[in-house]
Amino acid sequence: MLERLRIFPDQASTIAGEVDTLYLFLIGMSTFFVALIFGLVIYFAAKYRRRSVNEVPPPVRTDLRLEIAWTVIPLVLVLISFAWGAQLFVTMGQAPAGAMEIHAVGRQWMWKFQHPSGGREINQLHVPVGIPIKILLASEDVIHSFFVPAFRVKMDVVPGKYTSAWFEATMEGEFHLFCAEYCGTQHSGMIGRVVVMKPVDYQRWLSDQASGEPLAVGGERLFQQRGCATCHRTSDGPTGPALHGLFGRRVQLQSGDSVVADESYIRESVLNPNAKITEGYQPIMPTFQGQLSEEGLHQMIAYIKSLSGPAEGRKAP
Amino acid sequence: MSPVVEPIIAPENLPPRVNYLNAGYGIRSWLLTKDHKRIALLYLASITFFFFIGGAAAVLFRLELLTPQSDLLQAETYNKLFTIHGLIMVFFFLIPSIPAVLGNFLVPMMIGARDLAFPRINLLSWYIFIIGGMFTLTAIILGGVDTGWTFYTPYSTTYANTYVIITAAGVFITGFSSILTGLNFIVTIHKMRAPGMTWMRLPLFIWAQYATSLINLLGTPVLAISIFLIAIERAFRLGIFDPALGGDPVLFQHLFWFYSHPAVYIMILPAMGVISEVITCFSRKRIFGYSFIAVSSLAIAVLGFFVWGHHMFVSSQSIYAGLIFSFLSMFVAIPSAVKVFNWTATLYKGSIIYQTPLLYALGFIGLFTIGGLTGIFVATLAIDVHVHDTYFIIAHFHYIMVGGALMGYLGGLHFWWPKITGRLYPEGWARLSALIIFVGFNLTFFPQFILGYLGMPRRYAAYPDEFQVLNVMSSAGASILGIGYLIPMIYFIWSMRYGPLAGPNPWNAKGLEWTTPSPPTTENFEHKPHITEEAYAYEVKEEKVVG
Ligand SMILES: [Cu+2]
Numbered sequence: 001m002l003e004r005l006r007i008f009p010d011q012a013s014t015i016a017g018e019v020d021t022l023y024l025f026l027i028g029m030s031t032f033f034v035a036l037i038f039g040l041v042i043y044f045a046a047k048y049r050r051r052s053v054n055e056v057p058p059p060v061r062t063d064l065r066l067e068i069a070w071t072v073i074p075l076v077l078v079l080i081s082f083a084w085g086a087q088l089f090v091t092m093g094q095a096p097a098g099a100m101e102i103h104a105v106g107r108q109w110m111w112k113f114q115h116p117s118g119g120r121e122i123n124q125l126h127v128p129v130g131i132p133i134k135i136l137l138a139s140e141d142v143i144h145s146f147f148v149p150a151f152r153v154k155m156d157v158v159p160g161k162y163t164s165a166w167f168e169a170t171m172e173g174e175f176h177l178f179c180a181e182y183c184g185t186q187h188s189g190m191i192g193r194v195v196v197m198k199p200v201d202y203q204r205w206l207s208d209q210a211s212g213e214p215l216a217v218g219g220e221r222l223f224q225q226r227g228c229a230t231c232h233r234t235s236d237g238p239t240g241p242a243l244h245g246l247f248g249r250r251v252q253l254q255s256g257d258s259v260v261a262d263e264s265y266i267r268e269s270v271l272n273p274n275a276k277i278t279e280g281y282q283p284i285m286p287t288f289q290g291q292l293s294e295e296g297l298h299q300m301i302a303y304i305k306s307l308s309g310p311a312e313g314r315k316a317p
Numbered sequence: 318m319s320p321v322v323e324p325i326i327a328p329e330n331l332p333p334r335v336n337y338l339n340a341g342y343g344i345r346s347w348l349l350t351k352d353h354k355r356i357a358l359l360y361l362a363s364i365t366f367f368f369f370i371g372g373a374a375a376v377l378f379r380l381e382l383l384t385p386q387s388d389l390l391q392a393e394t395y396n397k398l399f400t401i402h403g404l405i406m407v408f409f410f411l412i413p414s415i416p417a418v419l420g421n422f423l424v425p426m427m428i429g430a431r432d433l434a435f436p437r438i439n440l441l442s443w444y445i446f447i448i449g450g451m452f453t454l455t456a457i458i459l460g461g462v463d464t465g466w467t468f469y470t471p472y473s474t475t476y477a478n479t480y481v482i483i484t485a486a487g488v489f490i491t492g493f494s495s496i497l498t499g500l501n502f503i504v505t506i507h508k509m510r511a512p513g514m515t516w517m518r519l520p521l522f523i524w525a526q527y528a529t530s531l532i533n534l535l536g537t538p539v540l541a542i543s544i545f546l547i548a549i550e551r552a553f554r555l556g557i558f559d560p561a562l563g564g565d566p567v568l569f570q571h572l573f574w575f576y577s578h579p580a581v582y583i584m585i586l587p588a589m590g591v592i593s594e595v596i597t598c599f600s601r602k603r604i605f606g607y608s609f610i611a612v613s614s615l616a617i618a619v620l621g622f623f624v625w626g627h628h629m630f631v632s633s634q635s636i637y638a639g640l641i642f643s644f645l646s647m648f649v650a651i652p653s654a655v656k657v658f659n660w661t662a663t664l665y666k667g668s669i670i671y672q673t674p675l676l677y678a679l680g681f682i683g684l685f686t687i688g689g690l691t692g693i694f695v696a697t698l699a700i701d702v703h704v705h706d707t708y709f710i711i712a713h714f715h716y717i718m719v720g721g722a723l724m725g726y727l728g729g730l731h732f733w734w735p736k737i738t739g740r741l742y743p744e745g746w747a748r749l750s751a752l753i754i755f756v757g758f759n760l761t762f763f764p765q766f767i768l769g770y771l772g773m774p775r776r777y778a779a780y781p782d783e784f785q786v787l788n789v790m791s792s793a794g795a796s797i798l799g800i801g802y803l804i805p806m807i808y809f810i811w812s813m814r815y816g817p818l819a820g821p822n823p824w825n826a827k828g829l830e831w832t833t834p835s836p837p838t839t840e841n842f843e844h845k846p847h848i849t850e851e852a853y854a855y856e857v858k859e860e861k862v863v864g
């Protein structure tokens with residue numbers, strides 16, 4: 001019964017404790033003000049209750065010092081709250097370099113996960129404890145939201161682009177995974193569990209998975225099948241730029257702008273190639289809209305990421 | 318118990334033989350009326366009707382939430398019910414509540430005018446409101462809508478197969494009624510103040526209505542546009558929000574919250590105006606910090622337009638946008654805090670009597686304080702990441718919108734009921750129901766803060782077992798709350814016929830509306846009033862003695 005009346009979810013990630021500390025600070029501050037206001041209201045209401053029908057209370061002048069005090073003190077407190085929350089938020093927004101990447105696809109009404117070495121699962125997510133993990137999120141239909149209360153992590157999954165969330169689990173066990181953004185009839189059924197295991201157990205679990213093909217291998221096959229390889233070779237050519245070493249590089253565009261080639265850029269290049277034309281090339285690449293599933297795209301991106309090193313015949317940046 | 322005397326009705330205090338209520342008989346005299354007071358009553362009847370529809374939806378889904386599984390209702394029905402609840406309560410009850418009922422009745426009376434600047438447009442606003450309401454009701458009767466009151470895309474434009482377009486039309490149309498009422502109030506307050514009624518002598522209720530009208534005028538068109546675009550995309554498959562058609566789903570959220578955040582202030586500011594009137598009257602005090610309260614209303618109205626992105630911290634909006642919106646949102650806390658402190662200080666050394674309207678006002682201060690403080694939680698980025706779209710949010714905004722706006726509306730209704738009807742309601746029952754509402758409210762919504770922090774997402778028809786205890790508490794509270802709302806309904810209707818005569822000023826309140834007979838005549842004032850004193854000059858007697 002006591003177990004059922006808890007007020008904090010498990011603290012199962014590196015940031016959970018920090019979020020809770022901030023939460024406690026806010027609770028402390030609120031308790032103070034609630035006590036102050038309730039206390040004063042009740043005290044005044046009792047002390048100054050009307051004692052005779054024609055009672056006329058003495059005038060009380062507005063006091064400028066009071067007005068300033070109760071403007072400035074709350075201002076300082078909310079700014080502290082802002083700064084504290086902002087600093088944590090920035091940490092939450094940037095996955096540590098080298099985080100292990102897991103690809104997730106949300107759709108009405110399930111979660112699909114692909115591990116880097118190929119294991120796939122639905123509505124379950126196995127992760128090793130103590131290793132930062134970045135989840136790359138894509139949606140096949142409407143907006144969903146990836147929410148693991150025990151990790152204090154939430155990120156919307158928005159169709160048409162990639163978003164990401166990261167966490168580092170600190171505790172083995174099973175935790176709720178919820179879809180937090182209303183997504184239609186079975187929204188409350190779009191739930192699952194995150195299973196946090198020792199790294200060795202995670203490895204064992206991975207090797208037990210039947211579909212053990214790494215993401216990038218599937219991506220390479222698609223790259224051949226869909227004819228990407230006819231235009232994108234190992235060196236830049238008239239038919240298209242080489243994709244080696246593309247990921248994470250700054251790409252010069254014909255429009256004069258430049259963008260960093262991240263997942264969203266590659267996604268856009270494939271689905272809507274004319275949106276951003278690479279400098280020095282003709283807009284001849286056909287769109288692959290509707291021909292690749294979100295999972296296929298994930299594999300393709302994993303493959304392009306795996307093409308490391310500068311393209312042949314191009315000087316390293 | 319308290320030393321209030323039953324007003325002794327001197328003959329000159331009897332209701333005027335011809336007053337606004339009996340100036341004309343028959344349905345036509347009501348449906349074609351241009352009297353702001355009668356239009357206020359038309360609104361009162363209509364929004365009460367909508368309140369019970371929205372409330373019935375809540376009763377049903379609170380019953381469903383008694384158990385973790387979705388057993389009483391199918392998920393689809395559950396989704397339609399929370400959608401109806403949100404839509405009706407926001408657009409057809411809370412937004413019109415204080416402005417269209419109390420504002421309509423009081424704005425001209427408080428500034429010493431005969432009517433609003435555009436009486437015909439005022440009647441038109443009500444018809445527009447009703448037509449909008451009809452569309453929404455039609456959608457409900459045909460089978461409902463399940464997008465949530467937020468209409469998030471691309472669910473609403475592509476995936477929902479319920480009556481989205483009809484509902485959208487209803488909201489779109491109703492918006493024009495708010496725009497017109499806002500316009501009417503602004504012009505009236507600028508142009509029709511009686512001689513001597515300077516800006517700094519205006520009752521704070523008027524300042525609050527003025528600030529609200531500004532938001533209505535500037536914000537509602539944006540809502541209309543975003544709702545219109547939803548209908549266009551849904552009907553003609555034009556790519557605006559759906560990425561599959563080349564649109565941007567997050568764009569909708571920007572448009573929607575650009576209005577719907579300020580809409581929170583459309584609901585709460587008028588209630589704040591009511592509180593200022595009630596507290597001064599029942600503590601016989603000048604308001605503490607008049608100009609600070611007046612200016613803070615405007616500050617809230619203006620600031621409210623720059624914080625919409627705090628609904629979108631995890632929407633994929635950029636981190637920098639998140640930082641800026643969080644920073645700006647923090648500033649909204651300041652004018653709100655200023656108001657709470659000033660109201661509290663007004664009580665200091667007052668002559669306080671616990672009449673029902675004051676009970677509501679004190680309840681408002683308490684609940685609004687909690688609502689406002691939890692607003693700081695959700696404006697704090699790292700906390701919002703965790704509590705966004707959970708029951709914490711539900712609890713937070715119900716503390717503002719029910720604990721605040723609705724308590725203000727009920728307090729105001731009790732305060733001005735004798736003016737509106739000429740009769741008093743039974744004080745004992747009224748105090749009792751105010752107490753029931755306060756207790757029921759807290760029992761319903763306080764557990765939801767805990768539920769939310771534990772991680773229960775909103776809009777869930779089924780939930781994990783461990784959330785059940787808190788959900789049962791919440792549902793129990795809701796049934797108490799429901800009873801609390803039914804009691805006033807009964808005694809208000811009873812009092813219209815059997816309540817004791819109120820006389821022009823049963824509370825010994827200051828303010829021009831109390832100088833007229835109850836119920837007032839169609840003309841409001843026999844002679845155009847001249848104003849020579851500040852608002853809330855409750856201590857005037859003493860000053861005369863001194864001077
Ligand atoms: Cu969902």
Ligand SMILES: [Cu+2]
Pocket residue numbers: 577578579581624625627628
């Ligand atoms: Cu907001």
